[in-house]
Amino acid sequence: MNSRPIGVFDSGLGGLTVVRELAAAMPGEDILYLGDTARVPYGIKSPLTIQTFARQDSAFLLRHGPKMLVVACNTASAAAIDMLRASSPVEVIDVIQPSAEAAVRATQGGIGVIATEATIASGAYQRSIAALAPGREVMAVACPLLVPLVEEGRDDDNPILFHVLYDYLGGLQRFRPGVLVLGCTHYPLLSEPIRKVMGPDVVLISSGQAAAMEVQRRLRESALANPRPAGGTLRCFTTDNPERFAKLGERFGQRKIDHVELVGTDELEKGPVS
């Protein structure tokens, strides 16, 4: 069981920022990654549709026998985590609860959250933080243009990028949080410009780091960690365009991605959880 892979899924490429943190923290673990690029983005869609897609993504990964599932997508974590946990034979780690815990630990002050429309509308971050630190001030802001901006690959000093960031983050600048949670796996690619806009005193928390620590802790507690100190592999599946996945994926994952396997969405829709 210890040598089985960790299964990770995301609506697209963003989850590779989580994979990067997992591999950095646990270099001996094998990772299976599914990016549902045919149906990306999830963040503008309804809870019902996100739940359907998340169930199919999980079922696909479960057919490959992982020892743990990681929902690397904030939107899917917000809409579907309870449903996924109820039906999964292995433990399911989300990105929201670990990020909320890291945020509460990192500051006594207010907490800012930026994420997709669907994640913010779900109230999942607000609820997680309220449960951990009742009465803590939270400001949550939906930033729909940031995902397409990251995918366009504009430079860190691009003026459009700064106009958009000042537009979305104006209220958060005035709120002066101790911590800003980057509640979408695309946003770590904007860490530098976000830091410039928010100033050096605001701690940025990325879902990937927080989730990787949680995965490591849970694998140790359940004695499922791979004893190898290194040599973990990454096997990638995508529902659209393996070439684009490999090319853009290197920017998100900061590693070479050699081989990406195409999976049709019809294949995702066909099978029950094994």
Add this chain to the structure above:
Amino acid sequence: MNSRPIGVFDSGLGGLTVVRELAAAMPGEDILYLGDTARVPYGIKSPLTIQTFARQDSAFLLRHGPKMLVVACNTASAAAIDMLRASSPVEVIDVIQPSAEAAVRATQGGIGVIATEATIASGAYQRSIAALAPGREVMAVACPLLVPLVEEGRDDDNPILFHVLYDYLGGLQRFRPGVLVLGCTHYPLLSEPIRKVMGPDVVLISSGQAAAMEVQRRLRESALANPRPAGGTLRCFTTDNPERFAKLGERFGQRKIDHVELVGTDELEKGPVS
């Protein structure tokens, strides 16, 4: 046969700008509309995936017995029109060929085209214009942020919108085309700001207007027009979130949308062309 509806599909809500033009030109025709909002957008995806989705969208509409199909999505027109025509029992009208014809008729000068990444990369507009007017200068520019900007619903005088437009349209301003083709069904909602950036001398051509004239012409030629002078209905299907479709759809279609029916993507994937 004359009383049968016209079937129209799009990746999402944008095609309702085409429906608006169809209904204005042919108020007696019934229209069936399918917006694939669960898998929107198509414009960032590969030709293979776009073809799969377009074939499923068409097959769904064909099960409702339309007398003609309209591919209201520029991206799907670019990637899939030949394939759809080869397998459809009824005539299939796309939005690219009529727009290219309208552009060539409207100017002796250069032609600008703005569209999604996938539409521009396909070269479909460039090829259509070259076939109609060999040697005509064409400048085609992909504008990936415009669809999410329209869906955010920013005002026509929003500064971010203008920054993005000046960024994308800078080269086209210098090119000084006689015509600018709005090669994505979302873009008519930006007509006013685009006109401000490009100046009053550039004629804007929208896919909807051009396609509606083509549909009208083809229905008359094949004696399939509905003889009613008015009273045409609109029946809408969507793969995600009927409430959001009805609400946002009014902005795109400029009419009240009373009833939207939800269709699962699994239902789209199941059936053969009838």
